[in-house]
Amino acid sequence: MPISTKPNLTVRREHPFNAETPAERLVAAMTTPTADFYVRNHGSMPEPDTATHRLSVGGMVEKPLDLDLATLEKDFERREVRALMQCAGNRRRDLLAVAPVAGDPWGPGALGNADWSGVSLADVLKAAGVKEGKGLHVAIDCLDECEMDGETFTYGVSIPLEKAMHPLTLIATGMNGEALTREHGAPMRIVAPGFAGARNAKWVRAITVQDHPSDNPIQRTEYKLFPSEITAETADPAKGMTIEPMPLNSAICIPANHANLKEGRTTVAGWAVSGSHPIARVELSLDGGRSWLQTELENDTDHPWSWTLWSIEVPLCVGDHELVARAFDAAGQTQPSLSDDTWNYKGYLENAWHRVHVVVG
Structure with missing residues (x-):
């Protein structure tokens, strides 16, 4: 079934495909079934070959790694976390009632609660000999191709090293007891509990420890919070608040x-x-x-x-x-x-x- 015909979701945009969970389905159970879970994309939805896909780990580490899925699952302890994931634009439709805003008109269904499984990102970074220190970041590069302001690039973000080293920040390969599906980032994604969905990157191919946030346009210019008097014309991304933890x-x-x-x-x-x-x-x-x-x-x-x-x-x-x-x-x-x-x-x-x-x- 093409992703755009998924009957359980309310489609907000076809290209890239973005769809939320109907509100009444959210309260049906403590965990959100995968078929009901919202889908947020910034570009294409790649479908990498699980057997050949590889993850590189490098940057400020002593022993760079090159891992396939089988090695990742064999060499590292499997961990699980039940965690909410939420788009930073969830409930945006309520703001539209005040004045126009950018982005998809999400209702209250751009979130879901799932059982995620995989390996601890911290365990992988430790195996690579990460050099821990204040002010370090973990850049995450992905396979999905995005287009913004006439520029084409692959998706990338970063999270602080402190968050990456939390034992329940995962390189996830499973969701709700099954392997990740394509729309949720198969064969591997980041799950950073409590952080905005944008930081929970999908289709991950490279992880780099560095002394600055990712230079990717998504990290550099998107997901910045500005005061109400700032407009698209006056916004300076360098002065925006980078959105990481989500609010009450x-x-x-x-x-x-x-x-x-x-x-x-x-x-x-x-x-x-x-x-x-x-x-x-x-x-x-x-x-x-x-x-x-x-x-x-x-x-x-x-x-x-x-x-x-x-x-x-x-x-x-x-x-x-x-x-x-x-x-x-x-x-x-x-x-x-x-x-x-x-x-x-x-x-x-x-x-x-x-x-x-x-x-x-």
């Missing part, structure tokens, strides 16, 4: 926006995520944020990089209602109330209260 966020998945509901008790459900501290509570308002109810949480306490699912049954009378969700983490932090407060011209990191309008009658 939540969304309503059921009911859908503009749903028509019957009077009576209704279940409201959604997700909550945090890049640093556990989710402590999620609150729901039935009146646009004037009063709040606490929801029931399904916390995946054995997997700290996982998301939290929440639900509540509420009475709804006849009329129009604005349902609003907000989350609090264990440090007492919460979300900003308005998308006006988070607007930026690239449409990144939207984490204002999530609002859904329903009609009961």
